Amino acid sequence: MSHRAPSTRATPASLPSPTPAPHSLARDDLDDTTRKLRWGDAQVHEVDEVDDGHAARTAQGQQEDDEVGERDEVEGGVLAITSVKGKVGCCFYDPVTDKLSVLEDQQDSADWDLTALLVEQLLPATVITSSTADAAFLETLDAQLAALPANAFSSAASTSGVTGDTNTRLEYRPTREFYAGQGKYALSQLHIHEGGWYASGERERDDFDSGYDSGLGVDGDLEQGFNDAYAFDDRPTKRRKTSAAGNPDGEVSRRNQELRVEAFLNSLCTSSLMVGCAGALLNHLHKTRSDLGELSDGIQVKGLELIKLDKIMLVNSDALTSLQIFQDEAHAATGSSATKEGLSLFGIVNIARTPLGKLLMRQWFIRPSLELDVIEARHDAVECFIRDENQPAIDAVEANFKHIKNVRRVLKAIASGDGSLSDWQAIWMFVYGSIQIRDAILSLEHRQSVEIVDKFLDSFDSLAFKDLGEIINNVIDWQESQLTQGKVCIRPGIDAELDKLRRRYAGLESFLSSVAKDVAFDLPRELAKDLSLVYFPQLGYLITIANEPNVTDADKYGAFGWDFQFVTEQQAYFKSSKCRDLDRHIGDLQCFISDKEIEILHALVGHVLELQGQMLSAADALAELDCLIAFAGASRLYDWVRPVMTEDAVCKIIKGRHPLAELCVETFVPNGTSLVGGQATIKPDSEQEVELCGDEDKSMIILTGANFSGKSVYLKQVALITFMAHIGCFVPAEDALIGLTDRLMTRVSTRESVTRGSSAFMIDLQQIAFALRNLTPRSLLVLDEFGKGTEADDGAGLFCGVIEHLLGLGRDAPRVVVATHFQHVFLNGLLSRKLPATLAHMEIRVDESTAGSSSAETKGVESVAYLYRLAPGLALSSHATSLASLFGLSPDVLLRAEEVSHAVSTFSLDALALSDEAQMSAAERDELREVEACARRFVGLELGAAREGEGQDGVEELKERLRWVLDGEGGGFEDGTT
Incomplete structure (x- = not known):
């Protein structure tokens, strides 16, 4: 506890004005009930009445801490990966879930497709690899990281040392860091939270004790306080014992954890590359945290699991960008390099209110689920939350989300001893908010089949949370802490010894004044008038007089029994026998008070950590609940409906809409879709009026039509509806039947970069080649004008080759939606119209009277009305000049363009010369x-x-x-x- 330096001139027999003690006598005279937080909204904000400015600063600081914590966690994903003789092993740390994920050693393809899939799916901020890994692997890894979009990590992400134009840092580490023996030892030293990772989703906890008694009575214990700072649990309380809260026998818990880690390592004994990557990753995390000042005996994680790529939809980075799933835009602040989320699917859906909810939402978007029961559980929850009769309860839940902070970060700070007042407030508000949310959740209608509701209700004991909240509230003096610049202060009545020390400190001024009078009584008058007795923390009690020449002379004041200590410009300080008696009998009060408060806070930390497992479980459940309520809010706002999920490779959409495009226009024209993986494996439902359903459904739709007619929007809406169904959200359609889609790949837009060393067309070819190698019958491929990046004949040839290859796969053909302007490949017989693909076009209306007009300005240029409606059949023209006329190109340019286009298409180039005869001399x-x-x-x-x-x-x-x-x-x- 700090103490302000004494004044330069002290009055006789007086004490310099010290910094106010945490609990002075004047503060003790206040009514104790005005300084206690109660369970309820009215009392929650009572602390702010003390100092509105400081409270606002505290709230702002907490918000900034949450934002910083959220950003750091998004940027902190670390991937350790290496390859030897074509085999790949990796280990990934996800700070959002605080888990380690490992991939057993697997043989990669010659094109390193597995490596590319891992990088695109995990989207790490830092990649660690061995400097002696396969040369081709290192080259592919570097190229893949350079191709990642910068906005795939976070809209506010910004790190140094980037690779290419992304936020990914690539580090080459020595081979010795990837030794399997070192990795096995590092994994064995992991501290894994009990009951989380090896329980296979089952909770190893006892049932709730229905006889739980808080032991607090009404207000008796609150008024009486505790007799001892360590006796928080000395009340008649039955505490629920859970594995998450920790086993009282720490040795048994530790031994169980060691056995589980050992069993896990034994199961991976043949994956030496993966174990080595785990060691390199843990070594990197330890160094990083050490550089940040975090001292710990070992790395703590929540779990250890295998990476299962068959459980998540693989969405390549091109799809994330081209479909506008994520979209960064520059910040509005002038000169700021920060970015924010722009118009994107994530931007309109992510209305989550808690920090962990926002992070979890991003994870769901990056890695959509392929587990049918998980998807349907989310749909069940959204369907429940969107009901009108549940709206009051959902409003109450959302109102209490403001109390839920990043409890994972706060618990780490408190456990390390760095907890500030705002951290303790965050813990208290989390406990309070969780109980309030639980009460609101219990009032939901039709909640019996909602998995997340049961998960949240089972995640913590509300009575134990209430007990902990009251303990924190009774121990910490919120008002006094705010008056002392955020230092955590302890309430009076918590510890008898602490109260005794505070009373001594509060009466120290008058006591020292009387002692100073006794000392000055036997001194000469000229010396006595300037004498004071002061107290310095860690220095004790000192006599001070005015500074004068020869004040340091031992003989001058030695006659009084004074020992010189130090001198300032105006004061000299001495020790006397009286001062030594005070040091011996009273002691260093401020240090005693500080030590006692620290001991009490340590005891309070122990009580918090007893419920750490429940808090983390509740935080995870609240994050998921926040995301699902956000889905429900977006579905209600934008009129989305629940899709029907199936394991069949089918995509049937009735009156589908583009979730972003419909927000930018006054009227959006919906269109249907019918696709089946393979050829005619599923017959259409006669009761569903899905457009383009003929006698048999096809695996491919080839879409033609005029420019600006909506082809790209249609392609993207099919992909986005499929994507939204897999993250657990409702979809913009009248009805939808969506089959599980293991891969969503696109060739829609080309992201060029000087660091990639590839032309635009070469990038397109790389995308197509990657898709053709990895597509399955359950995949969805979106191609928008493939082949346009090169000479028309070569592009048309490549287009025909890709289409015939995909259709030639038969029952192994994926679902494909294609848009092209190569209509002539069908007109010239290069592609047969009898291929097992649905030919469709975007409908337009041509004003024939305008095309035949004799006006020099409009002759030959058709007037086109775009209907944006999908219709069967092949379009024969792109009507490019009609679109050009809408954007103000001069009539002369349009007429000439129409003439040249007609001459080229009819092989009558001589007509161009004849048409110019009238303009010759x-x-x-x-x-x-x-x-x-x-x-x-x-x-x-x-x-x-x-x-x-x-x-x-x-x-x-x-x-x-x-x-x-x-x-x-x-x-x-x-x-x-x-």
Whole structure:
């Protein structure tokens, strides 16, 4: 506890004004009931009445801490990966879930597709690899990291040392850090929270004790307080014992954890690369935390699990960007390099209110689920939360979400001894908010089948939480803590010894004044008038007089029994026998008070950590609950419906809409979709009026049509509806039947970068090649104008090859939606119209009267009305000039463009010259007629074979003929006969 330095001039027999004690006598006179927080909204904000400015600063600081914690956790994902002889092993740390995920050693393909999938699915902020890994692997890893979109991590992410134009840091570490023995030892030293990772989702906890008694009575214990700071539990209380709260026998818990880790490591004994990566990753985490000042005996994680790529939808980075699932935009602040989430699917759906809920929402978007029971459980929850009769309860839950902070970060701070007042407030508000949310959840209608509700209700004991909240509230003096600049202060009545020390400290001024008078009584008058007795923490009690020459002379004041200590510019300080008696009998009060308060806080921390497992379980459940309520809010706001999920490779959508495009227009035209993986494996439901359903459903839709007619929007809406169904959200459609989709891949937009060293068309080819290698019958592929990046004939050829390959897969064909302007491949017979694919186009209406107008400005340029409606059949024109007219190109340019386009398409390039005759001068027309006559004479000239014996006469005759062709001169050749 700090103590302000004494004044430069002290009055006789007085004590310098010290810094106010945490509990002075004046503060003790206040009514104790005005300083206690109660369970209820009215009392929650009572603390703010003390100092509104400081409270506002505290709230702002807490919000900033949450934002910083949230950003750090998003940026902190670390992937350790390496390869030896084509085998790949990796280990990933996810700070959002605080888990380690490992991938057993697997043989990768020659193109390192598994490595690419891992990087795109995990989206790490830091990648660690061995410097001696396979050269081709390192090259592929570097290229893949350079291709990742920068906005895939966080809208506020910003780190240094990036690779390419992304936020990913690539570190090459020595081979010795990837040794399997070192990794096995590092894993064995892990501290894993009990009951989390190896229970296979089952809770190892006892049932609730229905006889739980808080032991607090009404207000008796609150008024009486506790007799001892360590006796928080000395009340008649039955505490529920859970595995999450920790086993009282710590040795048994520790041994169980060791056995589980050992069993897990034994099951992975053949995956030396993975174990080595785990060691390198844990070593990196330890160094990083040490650099941040976090000292710990070992790394603590919540769990250890295997990476199962078959349980999540693999969404490549191109899909995240091209479908606008994430979209960064520059911050509005001038000169700021920060970014924020723009118009994106994540931006309109992520209305979660808690820090952990926002982080979990991002994880769901990056890794959609392929587990049917998980998806349907989320849909059940959204369906329950969206009901009108449940709206009051949901409003109450959302109102209490403001009390839920990043409890995982707060618990780490409190456990490490760095907990501030705002951290203790966050814990108290979390406990309070959890109980309030539980009460609101219990009033929900039709909640019996909602898994997240049961999960949240089972995650903690409300009586134990209430007990803990009252303990914290009774121990910490919120008002006094705010008056002392946020230092955590203990209430009076908590510990008898602490109260005794505070009373001594409060009466110390008057006591020292009386002692100073006794000391000055036997001193000369001129010395006594300037004498004071002061107290310094860690220095004890000192006599001080005015500074004068020779004040340090031992003989001058030694006669009084004073020992010189130190001198300032105006004061000199001495120790006397009286001062030593005070040091011996009273002691260093401020240090005693500080030590006692620290001991009490340590005891309070122990009580908090007893319920740490329940708090973390409740926090995880609240984060999931927050996300699902956000889904329900977005579904209600945008009129989305619940999709029907199935394991069949099918995608049937009735009146689907684009979730983003419909927000930007006054009227959006919905369209249907019918796709089945493979060829005609599922018959359409006769009761569902899905557009484009013929006798058989196809695995591919080939979409043609005019520019600006909505082809790209249609393609993206099919992909987005499929994506939204897998994250557990409702979808923008009248009805939808969505089959589980293991991969969502796109070739929609090309992200160029100088660091990639590839042309735009080469990037397109890389995307297509990756898709063709990894697609399955359960995949969805979206192709938008593939082949347009090169010469038209080559692009059309590649387009035909890809389409025929995909359709040739038969029952292994994925679901594919294609948009193209290569209509001529069907008109010229390069692709048959009888292929097992649905040909469709976006409907338009052409004003024929405008196309046939005699007006020079509009002749030949059609007026087109875009209907944005999907219709069967093949479109024959892109109507590019009609679209150009909408954007203000001059009529002369449009007419010329129409003429050239018609001439090229009909192979009548000579018509271009004739159409320009009216614009020629007289000389140019005469020259053109002469050239035409010359050409006609040449075409009409007949040359016979040379006859034997003609010799020089034949050559002369040929010259005469050529002269006639060029000049029209020469006899006997006008008819062109020989």
